[in-house]
Amino acid sequence: MSPPRIVVIGAGFAGLYALRRLERRIPRGMADLVLIAPNDYMLYTPLLPQVASGLLTPQSLAVSLHRLLHRTRMVPGSAIGVDTEARAVIVKKISDEITYEPYDRLVLAPGSLTRVFDIPGLTEHGFGNKNLAEAVVLRDHVLAQLELANATRDPVEREERCRFVVVGGGYTGVETAASLRRLTEEAARRYPDLRPDINWHLVDIAPRLLPELGPRLGEESLELLRSMGIEVKLEVTVREATENKVTLTDGRVLPCRTLIWTAGTSPSPLMGSLGSATDRGRLIVGADLTVPGHSEIFAIGDAAAIPDLSKSEEGATCPPTAQYAERQGRVAAENVIASLLRRPMRDFLHRDMGLVVDLGGRDAVARLPGYDLAGLPAFAVTRAYHLWTLPSAPARARVGANWLIRALTGGEVARLGFAHGKPSTFVDIEAAHYLGPQAVRQESARLLDSVPV
Ligand SMILES: Cc1cc2nc3c(=O)[nH]c(=O)nc-3n(C[C@H](O)[C@H](O)[C@H](O)COP(=O)(O)OP(=O)(O)OC[C@H]3O[C@@H](n4cnc5c(N)ncnc54)[C@H](O)[C@@H]3O)c2cc1C
Known part of the structure; x- marks a missing residue:
């Protein structure tokens, strides 16, 4: 019998931490791990404003997946639909070729896009x-x-x-x-x-x-x-x-x-392709992170509506933050393994640990459990928090070095020449063509007939 195929969509906070846990817990040869993601890096988004301001170089937030994942097969592209009947993900590779990846267990972690309102212009x-x-x-x-x-x-x-x-x-x-x-x-x-x-x-x-x-x-x-x-x-x-x-x-x-x-952000349109229930675009899952009626599909991170068991209000769902996504990734990995071994799965439960907000220079504010901080203490906590949560030692070193260089030499305000002519808008940059449930079934039938597994 061939080993089970576990496919993860997206390598942000949720997807990366799910795969790291799967690699650590599953002995070599016991499962095929597949990642579908458009880029070969995990983006540490909380520091993105510091790339926009030039405090950090773009590379310092692009955490190499090759360094962190050692036995996951990477498919460079975007999932554009999920056929839950055929148990296959339809993928548009970065070469524009359309193909599919069959799965035994699927972890959906495609995150979110910028939420655009119907505002003229x-x-x-x-x-x-x-x-x-x-x-x-x-x-x-x-x-x-x-x-x-x-x-x-x-x-x-x-x-x-x-x-x-x-x-x-x-x-x-x-x-x-x-x-x-x-x-x-x-x-x-x-x-x-x-x-x-x-x-x-x-x-x-x-x-x-x-x-x-x-x-x-x-x-x-x-x-x-x-x-x-x-x-x-x-x-x-x-x-x-x-x-x-x-x-x-x-x-x-x-x-x-x-x-x-x-x-604001809106969940990845991929979630609509399953034909399962959504809550304002987020795929509704149970506390064990599985999609109702599909115990082989897990959804985590910004694109999933996950019950927040730490709150007493009925219907409360987890907030879309990196802190939650990372922890959901680890629990999803444990539950994938439990479901393969036919063991009971565990519920996701996390209590918010607060938030840090960097206001540039030496200004910051931070809410920690039981404490509100501002000024220099908040600045120190904010910087330490990011160094602690960056997912690899080289990334920590690069970010730390950037901060040190700035402190010692001041900033560089040179333009790199990317915005010549008509600049790209966020709609151009995030563009992808997702399929609806019906188109998924047609495309999947065509691919299953023509592409070898
Ligand atoms: C500027 C900024 C600052 C933030 N600051 C904070 C903060 O200080 N603290 C905090 O807790 N949170 C912060 N967040 C929120 C945090 O980044 C998100 O909550 C977190 O990244 C969610 O993790 P995720 O894995 O669900 O999605 P992401 O981290 O966005 O990862 C999604 C991944 O899926 C990939 N992907 C997308 N579509 C597809 C597809 N169709 N097929 C395959 N792959 C796909 C993407 O390329 C990406 O790799 C910030 C977000 C932004 C944008």
Whole structure:
């Protein structure tokens, strides 16, 4: 009998930690481990705003999978559909070839995409900050605006290029606004005349910033952002965006050429291809992480709606954070093994350990169990936390070295040339063509007839 095939989709926090546990616990030759992922690295997303600001090089957050996984067969591509009847995943390889991977056990961990609302002009003119390409493009675009503002004699163009609007008061938006504000401040040393014209705005539809941190730290972060010169406007969002202006829902018109959209994420559309129940796009699973009616399929991370057993409210689900995804990965691996051995599976239970938010420079806020921290202690905890949770020693060394180099030599504000011509929008960067349940069955039938296993 051939060994069981365990297929994992996605190598982020959830998928990587599931595979590491599977490699450690399953003796060699007892199972075939397969990973379907578009990239051969795991992206440590919590530090992405520091790539956008240039504090970290992009490579330092791309943690090599080859270093961490030793007997997993990697299929470079994206899963575009799952045929639960044929037990096969349809894959679009990075070469554009369409193929399939059969499975005995499947772990779905494809994460999420930037959530786009139906706001006129948003997809054409908005910038995201959710992957390395977006972070690098964003940094180049911001630096290019200052160079162009400095070069023009037109005061209107200058005003537009010197204004930056960030939408989203969660940790991604706050960290992105704070770190890029510092970047423009640093870059403006070259253009002292521009300094008074540089304007940063942060808007959010919610009444508070960083609701995950509680009211006290939310208020503290708001004060910090304002002291950095960022104009924060709450209970407001974007009504329309064009190439050179953003109109807010309170009627205010901001002439600007940079709209950074970080207002939430939506689960990978792959979850819709199974034809199973979803909750706002997240695949609904039980506390043992299996899909109801499919004990061979597990779903974890941002794309799964997992009951939060640590909360007393009915229907509470786990938050979409790296902290949860990593732990769900380990439990999914244990349950995959238990299901192969026909042993009982365990439920996922984790109590939130808090959140750290880096506001650039030496500013940070941190909520730990029983403690709220701000200022230097929060900064130290934030940096130590990231060094501890980065998944490999070389990645820790690279990130630590980047921080040290910056502390000793100051920043480099050179543009890399990625945003020449029409910059890519987050919609271009995240584009993929997922199949609906019916198209999955047609494509799968065609592939099963024509492609050898
Ligand atoms: C800028 C930013 C800052 C953040 N800061 C924090 C923080 O400070 N603390 C915190 O806890 N969380 C933070 N998060 C959230 C955290 O990154 C996510 O909750 C976490 O990454 C979820 O893990 P995941 O494995 O579900 O998804 P991801 O880590 O996003 O991984 C998904 C993986 O699946 C791959 N993939 C996607 N689609 C497919 C497909 N169709 N086929 C195959 N592979 C696919 C992707 O390439 C990726 O490798 C932050 C997120 C962002 C964007």
